Amino acid sequence: MLDRKPVVAQPRPEPSLRAEGITSGYGGVPVIRDVSIAVGPAEIVAVIGPNGAGKSTLLKSLVGILRVTGGKVLLGDQDVTNRPPEELARRGVGYVPQVNDIFEPLTVLENLEMGGYLLASGRVRERVEEVGHVFPALAPMLKRRADKLSGGERKMLAIARVLMLDPQVLILDEPTANLSPKLADNLLREHVRRLAGVGKAVLLVEQRARAALGIASWTSVLVSGTTRLEGRPQDLLQREDFEELFLGAGPAKAAHESDEKENEKT
């Protein structure tokens, strides 16, 4: 598929955030077991895998929403396992959930203000302006209620909201869910890439595995709650069993079908 040039493998950066063999789940039933993952400055790490693999569970465990019952979460060299979400936000970890990612009854501006809740009040206004430069589309709609936004605008707002605190680590749970393929591609290639470009550690979960591989510098494949495979995207793509793995049992064809379905929807 690609002509294989010897890639000079750059060493991965020192991780900003890493999980070491974490186990977590709901109501005492583990969904993920012994999962390790790391993300460093300027890296985009994509977690892919079939539905129900535990991708969202992994992210929720990292940001203190779900209780970790085994293993450790480290921010730099500090143990932040099971620290509350407020503390992780304060310490520079920004999290954008897949759903319920904005405050719907609040205006766009108020959403951003809440994102910058920990900033001094004078700084909030400056920061709203700076974030407005990252997402120029949001600037003219600051007074609008957030539930009136389109899917793409909504996701931009959700990301803009976490950028208010200028986090060093960004955790995005399926940022392209419910977006048209075109918007999804734009969000990943333009915005997510740029975030890594300015040095942020970006960890994202993606259903659109192919699109994720296109921007990721490291990829982890989660199947049934455990890491089945990880590596650089170009290496993974060369494995014959790769498509089968990241789609679970389904053959490659299923991926195209589901992509087509998404196209019809949007």
Place this chain on the structure above:
Amino acid sequence: MSIFAAAFGFGLVSMSVIAIAAVGFTMQFGITNMINLAYGQVMISSAYVAYYINRAGITIWVGMIAGAFFGAAFSFLLNRLVYAPFQRKGTSYLGMVIVSLAVSLMIANLLLPIVGYFSVSYSEHAGSLVRLGDIVLTNNQIAIIALSVAVMLGIHALLRYTRLGKAMRATAANPTLARNCGIPTQRVIDMVWLITGALCGLAGVVAALNSDSFVISSGAGFLITALAAAVLGGAGQPYGAMIGAVIIGLVTELSAAAWSPEYKEVVAFGILVLVMVLRPQGLLAKRGALAAAG
């Protein structure tokens, strides 16, 4: 002078009283998910605090401030000591309603031996009469209306323009996301109980002042009118509760003029039942400042 013009005047006073009570009640639900059926008992307890101060010869307007402070402290402790521990254990909505009902009965019965079962009233001059066309109100009644308008404007300013108020709305809309933003939601909820508790205490004193006399059991009636206004406006929505208060206040007073004052609470309850049947989501289902959580 038309009896209906007089009733309209009383309606203005009633809606002012109900608005303070209903806004506090609905904010408790909207932000903390707590349908606090002990609200009426906290109101009447605060009314008694003001009564004892008033009986010592101090004006009821000072008693009102004391009542507000008492209501704030009482509600805060009620949440910290009773409701929050149950909620942390994951008690269901319905379970929490039963807990608050139990608290309500406990307060009423603990209070009974202290305050007695006879009706009491504040000793306060109603002030001179003010005529506005056919409507005749006392100075005190006008003060109540002004106080209520000021409280409503204050709540509006709090929710719209202050960092705390916005954090309250954010916590109501999406508590997990609020925590992800670094908002200390526990502290926000503490503030909600203090502020709504103050409204509850204030409403209790104002409601008692607006009645000829009151007894411990008046708390149940206070709760029903506040509940009716809150549900009519859309549970959890402060602006809805204000509109609900206007409607319930007017309708109960007009029905009192046309029919009998004895049935005011029956009418309020009737409206509550009608709303539950016809528009259970309330008038402002989706548009208020606080989306009803859950």
